[in-house]
Amino acid sequence: MMExxxxxxxxxxxxxxxxxxxLVVLYLVLAVTRIDPDQQMAQKIFYYHVxxxxxxxxxxxxxxxSGGFYLFTQNEKWDHLGLASAELGTLFCALVLIxxxxxxxxxxxxxxxxxxxxxxxxxxxxxxxxxxxxRQFGEIGERTRRVSAVIGIAAFVNxxxxxxxxxxxxAEAQLHPQPGMSQxxxxxYWTFILSLITFTLLFVHLLRNRLHLLKLQSQMxxxxxxx
Amino acid sequence: MTYKYFAYFLSAFLVIFAVLFGWIYSIYxxxxxxxxEYRRLSSED
Numbered sequence: 413m414m415e416x417x418x419x420x421x422x423x424x425x426x427x428x429x430x431x432x433x434x435l436v437v438l439y440l441v442l443a444v445t446r447i448d449p450d451q452q453m454a455q456k457i458f459y460y461h462v463x464x465x466x467x468x469x470x471x472x473x474x475x476x477x478s479g480g481f482y483l484f485t486q487n488e489k490w491d492h493l494g495l496a497s498a499e500l501g502t503l504f505c506a507l508v509l510i511x512x513x514x515x516x517x518x519x520x521x522x523x524x525x526x527x528x529x530x531x532x533x534x535x536x537x538x539x540x541x542x543x544x545x546x547r548q549f550g551e552i553g554e555r556t557r558r559v560s561a562v563i564g565i566a567a568f569v570n571x572x573x574x575x576x577x578x579x580x581x582x583a584e585a586q587l588h589p590q591p592g593m594s595q596x597x598x599x600x601y602w603t604f605i606l607s608l609i610t611f612t613l614l615f616v617h618l619l620r621n622r623l624h625l626l627k628l629q630s631q632m633x634x635x636x637x638x639x
Numbered sequence: 640m641t642y643k644y645f646a647y648f649l650s651a652f653l654v655i656f657a658v659l660f661g662w663i664y665s666i667y668x669x670x671x672x673x674x675x676e677y678r679r680l681s682s683e684d
Binding site: 618 | 641643644645647648650651652654655658659662663666669670671673674676677680
């Protein structure tokens with residue numbers, strides 16, 4: 413029996429809990445956290461920009477892990493997990509690439525700079541555009557799924573490079589802020605942590621939602637074939 | 640000046656909200672279409 417994702421009470425409760433957390437984070441960001449004297453309200457984009465990047469990193473890790481399992485087991489559920497994670501990772505990566513320039517415009521005076529962190533994130537995004545082109549236009553079947561799994565594993569190499577890019581290249585090449593979160597005041601630190609938790613829960617919820625849809629699509633495809 | 644910085648924050652927030660809401664809505668629409676088709680095919684059996 414096929415049923416809607418939100419027909420289950422647990423999924424509805426999760427959606428409500430994430431919405432409440434989202435509002436709490438917004439309240440803390442607007443009314444509780446201090447205002448940076450130089451960047452003012454623009455600095456608060458950080459509470460959404462960094463968790464988006466964190467979520468993209470988790471999603472790309474899930475793509476690599478599920479790709480590995482798929483290559484070993486050839487089980488369709490790992491391919492579904494890889495595809496759903498890749499879509500969400502790219503979505504959050506796009507949010508990073510949009511909110512970053514919105515912050516940079518008033519602070520740097522220009523929305524984009526070809527410095528290491530920004531460039532490596534853009535490369536990651538473009539790798540996943542290639543991944544989706546393969547999934548969309550490659551032959552339907554086992555071969556495309558296997559090549560996608562390999563791309564997902566290979567692409568994950570870029571995640572640690574993005575993370576260390578602010579230290580890996582020389583200081584003259586750096587423009588991206590490198591705040592040490594442990595030295596931040598409590599209001600900034602805990603709001604940031606709560607935002608990270610909210611984004612992580614949102615990712616898990618959206619991933620389960622997307623996997624449910626992929627399962628429905630597979631069931632419908634088999635049903636059409638039977639008819 | 641403060642309002643200008645707030646506008647940048649608001650823009651970033653609204654972009655994130657719109658993208659995530661758009662994603663959730665698109666999944667909901669696709670799921671609804673599939674379930675409608677499933678009910679139609681089931682009733683034809």
